[in-house]
Each structure stands twice: as C-alpha cells, then as structure tokens.
Amino acid sequence: MPIPPLAGGIAGPTHLRPLLDTVLTALHDGATRRDGPLPAGGPDTVTHHTHTTTGPLIPDHGTGAHHALRTLVTALTEGAADPAHPHCAAHLHTPPLALAAAADLAASALNPSMDSWDQAPAASALETALTTALAAEIYPHTPQPDAVVTTGGTEANQIALLLARERHGPIQTICAANTHHSISRATWILGLPSPVVIPAPRGVMDPTALHHALTTLTGPLLVAATAGTTDTGRIDPLHHIADLTTTHGADLHIDAAYGGPLLFSPTHRHLIDGLHRAHSVTLDLHKLGWQPASAGILAVPHHHDLAPLHHHAPYLNADDDTDAGLPDLLGRSLRTTRRPDALKIAVTLQALGRDGLADLIDRTIAAAHHLADFIARDPALQLYDRPTISTVLFRPTDADDTTVATIRRTLLTQGHAVLGRAHTDGRLWLKATLLNPHTTADDLRHLLALINRAHTTTTTEGSTHR
Numbered sequence: 001m002p003i004p005p006l007a008g009g010i011a012g013p014t015h016l017r018p019l020l021d022t023v024l025t026a027l028h029d030g031a032t033r034r035d036g037p038l039p040a041g042g043p044d045t046v047t048h049h050t051h052t053t054t055g056p057l058i059p060d061h062g063t064g065a066h067h068a069l070r071t072l073v074t075a076l077t078e079g080a081a082d083p084a085h086p087h088c089a090a091h092l093h094t095p096p097l098a099l100a101a102a103a104d105l106a107a108s109a110l111n112p113s114m115d116s117w118d119q120a121p122a123a124s125a126l127e128t129a130l131t132t133a134l135a136a137e138i139y140p141h142t143p144q145p146d147a148v149v150t151t152g153g154t155e156a157n158q159i160a161l162l163l164a165r166e167r168h169g170p171i172q173t174i175c176a177a178n179t180h181h182s183i184s185r186a187t188w189i190l191g192l193p194s195p196v197v198i199p200a201p202r203g204v205m206d207p208t209a210l211h212h213a214l215t216t217l218t219g220p221l222l223v224a225a226t227a228g229t230t231d232t233g234r235i236d237p238l239h240h241i242a243d244l245t246t247t248h249g250a251d252l253h254i255d256a257a258y259g260g261p262l263l264f265s266p267t268h269r270h271l272i273d274g275l276h277r278a279h280s281v282t283l284d285l286h287k288l289g290w291q292p293a294s295a296g297i298l299a300v301p302h303h304h305d306l307a308p309l310h311h312h313a314p315y316l317n318a319d320d321d322t323d324a325g326l327p328d329l330l331g332r333s334l335r336t337t338r339r340p341d342a343l344k345i346a347v348t349l350q351a352l353g354r355d356g357l358a359d360l361i362d363r364t365i366a367a368a369h370h371l372a373d374f375i376a377r378d379p380a381l382q383l384y385d386r387p388t389i390s391t392v393l394f395r396p397t398d399a400d401d402t403t404v405a406t407i408r409r410t411l412l413t414q415g416h417a418v419l420g421r422a423h424t425d426g427r428l429w430l431k432a433t434l435l436n437p438h439t440t441a442d443d444l445r446h447l448l449a450l451i452n453r454a455h456t457t458t459t460t461e462g463s464t465h466r
Contacts, residue, residue, distance in 0.1 A: 001062065007109040016109065022069045030077025037088035038081040040415030050079050081418050086436055086443035087450070090420035092230065092258055092284075094435045096292040099351055103344035104292050114149075115336045116316040117327045124329055127342035130349075135299040137263050138281050146303040147283075148332050149341050150296035153257030154182040156282035159298050159309070159334060160253045161186045161222065163280060166308035168220035171251070174198065174213050175224040176205035178234060180255055183224045195224070202385075203234035203424060210241060214248040221250035227272045228258025228288075231422040231431070232384070233391030235259055238274030252277065257284035257296070259389055264354055265361040271388065280305070285345055288361060288389070288435065295341055306331065363437040364390050371432060371444045380452055384429055393422055393429040396455045401428035407454045416450050 005015035039046050053075040063071070082088055084095035112120035114127065127149060135145035150156040157180065164171045172193050175183050178200035187195055196217065198209040205225060214221060223245050225236040238254065245252040254275055260283035262268045263275070275281055283297040300306060310331035317328040330336070349357065368390040375383040375394045384393035395404050404421070408430060411417040420431035430451065 004065065008111065012109055019065060019069060020105075022066045023073050026070050026073035027077050030074040030080070031082065033074075033078045034080065034082070034415075036415045037085035037418050038412065038415050039079045040413065042413045046079050050075050053078075084436065084438075086439040087417040087447050089432045089434055089436070089447075090418045092287045092433055092435070094287055094290050096286075097290045097348060100291050100344040100348045103347040107340045107343045110340075112340050114332065114338045114340055115329055117329060120329070120340060123340040123343065124327060126346055127332070127340065130342045130346045131297070131299075133349075134283065134297055134345075138260070138283070138299045139276050139301045141276065142301040144303040145299060145301050146306055147297050147299040148306060148309070149338075150298055150333070151294040151335075152286065152296040153180065153255060153282050153284045154185070155334070156257070156284070156296045156298035157182045157224070157253070157255055158186040158189060160224075160280040160282065161190055161192065162334075163300070163305060163308055164220075164222045164251050164253070165190055165192060167251070168222075171220045171222045172196065172217055173222045173224055174210065174217070174250075176200035176210075176226070176236070178203050178205065178229045178231065178236075179224055179226055180230055180257070183255070203229055203232040205236040205241060207237060207240045207244065210244055214244055214250055221248070223250055223252050225252065225254045225278075227254055227256035227260060227262075227275065228389055230258070231391075231424055232393060233258065233387060233389040233433075235271055235388055238272065238277070242274055242277035246277075251279045253280045253282075254278040255282045257282050258287050260297075261285065261288040261357070261361060262389070265358045265365075267358070267362050268365060268389075276301075285348075288364070289345070289348070289357075290360065290435075290437075291341075291344055291348065294339075295345055309334070360437045364434055364439075367437075367439045367444065368392050368432075368434045370441055371434065371447075374441075374444055374448055378448065378452075380455070381448065384424070390434040392432045392434065393424070394432075395427070395429050396451070399455060399459075403455070403458055404428045404430060406458050407451060410454045410458060411450060414454075416454075417447060419451075 006012060007016055054072055083093050112123040114120050114123060117124055131147040135147040139145035170192055173187055173195040175195045176198050184195055196213055198213055199206045223241060225238060225241045227235045242252055256272060256275060259272050262272050281299045283299060285291045285295040286293040313330060317330060322328050368387040371392050372383055372386055375381045380397055382395050382397045405428060408419050408421055411419060420433060422429050422431045
C-alpha cells in the first residue's frame with residue numbers, strides 16, 4: 001500500500017481536493033437519509049445502525065481513504081443531531097457558519113501547535129491580534145486589555161478562578177443558583193472552598209442576598225455573575241453586582257459565554273452593560289458566534305493579569321531564544337499542544353464585520369420573540385416569560401412534569417425535534433434555544449404543531465393505560 005499523502009505543503013491541496021469531494025457527498029447523503037433534526041429510533045436503534053453501517057473500525061487490511069471517508073462520514077451525518085435544522089434547538093450548540101468550518105479545515109491542514117513560536121509563526125501573531133481586539137470590545141476604556149483562547153466557557157471559568165486564586169490565595173467564591181456548573185467544578189479542581197450559593201429568583205442573582213453574603217463572609221471573595229444563563233438565558237444585574245463588589249472589595253467574574261456576543265449588536269448590547277467592570281469575562285463564540293467548537297475566550301482588563309499563567313519549558317521556549325526575541329507562548333493557555341482556533345474566529349469577524357454579525361444576532365433574537373408570540377397566542381401552551389436572549393421556555397398548559405418530560409423524549413425518539421428541558425419556579429419546562437438565524441416563522445409554527453401533537457398522543461396513551 002502506498003504511503004498516504006499529507007494535507008500540508010504545496011501538494012497538500014491537490015491531495016485534499018478529491019477527499020473533500022467525497023466528504024461533502026457523504027455529508028449530503030447522510031443528511032438526506034436522516035431527513036430531520038436527528039435520527040429516529042432512540043439510542044439503541046441509532047447505536048445498532050451506526051455499528052452495522054460502519055463495520056470494523058480497525059480491520060486487518062485498510063479499506064482505502066475514499067471508502068472509509070464515505071462510510072464513516074455518511075454514518076456520522078445520518079446519525080447526527082444537526083444544529084442546522086430549525087427543529088434542533090435544545091442546547092447552546094450552534095450551527096457553524098460554512099466559512100468558519102472552511103477556515104477550520106485550513107487550521108487542520110496546516111496543523112500549527114500554539115505552544116511555541118517555531119510551530120506557529122503566523123498563527124501566534126494572528127491569535128495575539130485577535131485576542132487583543134476581542135478584549136478591547138469588552139474593555140474599551142482600558143489601555144492594555146488581553147485575552148486567551150480556551151476550549152469554551154468551562155475552561156475560561158476555570159482560568160478565571162485560577163487567576164483569582166493566584167491574586168489572593170484560597171479565595172471564596174459566591175455565585176447564584178443560576179450559575180453554570182463549571183464554576184463549582186472549577187473550585188473543586190483548584191482546591192478552593194465550595195461556592196456559597198445564593199438565591200436566583202426568576203433566574204437572576206438576588207442583589208440583596210449578595211449584599212448579605214458579602215457582608216457576612218470573610219477573607220478574599222470572588223463573585224461569579226452570569227450574562228446569559230444556560231436554563232433561561234437570563235442576565236444578572238451586572239451594574240448592581242459590580243457596585244456591591246466594589247463596595248466590599250470583592251473580585252468580580254462574569255460568565256458571558258452565551259450573552260457576551262451581544263456586544264456586537266447595537267440593538268441589544270445594552271443588555272450586558274457593565275461587562276467591563278469585571279476582573280475577568282468569559283466569552284464563547286461557539287454559542288452566539290456560530291463557530292465550530294471550540295471557540296472560547298477569557299478576557300481580562302490588563303495584560304499583566306495573565307502573568308500567573310506563565311509556565312517555562314526550556315525544550316519549547318529556551319531562555320536564550322526568548323532573549324533573542326522569539327515569543328514564549330506557554331503563558332497563553334493552560335494547555336500545551338492546542339489548535340489555532342483563532343483562525344476561524346478571525347475569518348468570521350473579518351468576513352461579516354460588525355454589521356454582519358449584528359444582523360445574525362438580531363435575526364436570532366427576533367426569531368425567539370416570534371416563537372414566544374406564537375406560544376402566547378396558543379391556549380394549549382403556556383409561556384414561561386419573554387426571552388432575554390434567544391432561550392424560550394414553555395409547556396403544554398395542562399401538562400404535569402412527567403408529561404412534559406415524556407413529550408420531549410417522544411420527539412427525540414421520533415426524530416422530529418430536539419428540545420431541551422429546564423426546571424425553574426418549581427416546574428419542568430420545554431426549552432427552545434434558538435441559534436439558527438435561518439429559522440423562519442413557518443419552522444416555528446411547525447415545531448409547535450409537533451409539540452401539540454405529541455402532547456395529544458401522550459395524554460391519550462396515558463388515559464388508555466390508566
């Protein structure tokens with residue numbers, strides 16, 4: 001068997017072109033066979049079909065590049081939950097833009113590793129420019145803001161707590177009941193005290209409870225606020241929280257993984273006013289930024305805030321190389337080997353510009369409000385509240401929690417829709433997290449019709465079995 005060709009170098013594109021044609025055909029064929037937002041049948045059916053279709057993954061004799069690509073990409077696509085389908089709206093799992101996915105292909109082909117300059121000369125320069133630009137969006141009035149690229153909100157939140165620990169020692173975190181689970185997980189990983197959790201009535205941090213916690217707790221304190229919660233999309237009262245942390249001398253971290261990109265929308269950026277007052281901010285562009293995962297950011301107001309991340313490895317960044325002017329990149333991440341995720345983000349921002357990204361954000365939020373309008377006008381459905389960003393919670397009017405959960409699983413098993421679930425105000429709600437700017441009003445009406453039909457079926461079957 002000949003040695004397989006490589007993706008890089010002058011000849012790389014020639015080798016890639018026919019393989020990409022096979023991949024694109026397989027993507028099309030798999031989506032056609034699926035014909036919906038996810039495969040029908042549930043876990044056992046999908047697992048059996050996938051294993052049967054793919055065959056042995058480590059055969060004695062290889063099947064060849066085109067056969068393997070065609071077989072496995074088709075199987076993966078046929079069995080995918082496709083966030084590009086308008087009825088796939090469960091999670092903060094965005095349909096990536098085609099141009100961002102194309103940029104990601106270039107990153108894979110070139111394969112720079114962002115842990116030393118001699119592995120990523122141009123990529124390191126591009127990443128520095130991008131992180132500086134994004135940090136300046138969050139901290140527009142700070143002379144030297146900076147940011148690091150992360151795998152997403154979880155890693156960004158972990159680094160935020162790490163930096164606070166390095167500033168103050170074993171810091172006590174205060175967060176609300178609406179806070180992402182990664183904050184609690186980060187305290188565990190870092191050996192910090194478990195967070196003090198305060199109430200979040202109607203999905204937002206309670207400032208009165210925060211004032212009480214800041215008044216009664218001792219030692220260095222860090223408040224973790226949220227701009228775009230996972231369950232409801234709510235945004236904490238950022239200025240009020242910042243005022244309290246300033247008064248009590250506490251640090252403030254804002255997890256804006258979901259809501260941060262609202263900065264690019266003149267129509268909606270007021271919702272996150274006060275973001276710049278935080279000691280660190282999480283931003284996740286594989287949510288409301290339409291990037292393939294991963295595309296996270298942790299921003300800080302001053303470049304020197306990232307100094308604790310510095311780690312020296314002579315085989316990667318020798319002192320004399322650094323003295324001679326070669327940048328030391330290990331302080332740009334907790335990871336060593338990592339992909340140039342800055343490329344796809346930079347391509348997207350340059351291609352769309354501020355107005356193009358704002359249009360995508362505004363369209364997506366408008367779709368969420370259209371969905372809320374349709375629900376509010378349907379007596380068979382109950383709306384939790386108007387959406388803050390693009391998350392809409394609702395449930396059949398007369399359904400109990402068991403019925404709501406059954407409706408969701410029924411739609412999943414049928415392959416008709418992917419909806420999330422959120423437990424708030426003592427009840428279980430269906431959750432539609434809209435992130436597809438191509439979603440139409442007809443798509444939304446059809447989704448609600450599927451839910452009402454599933455509710456009717458569930459209620460009828462429940463009556464039959466009683």
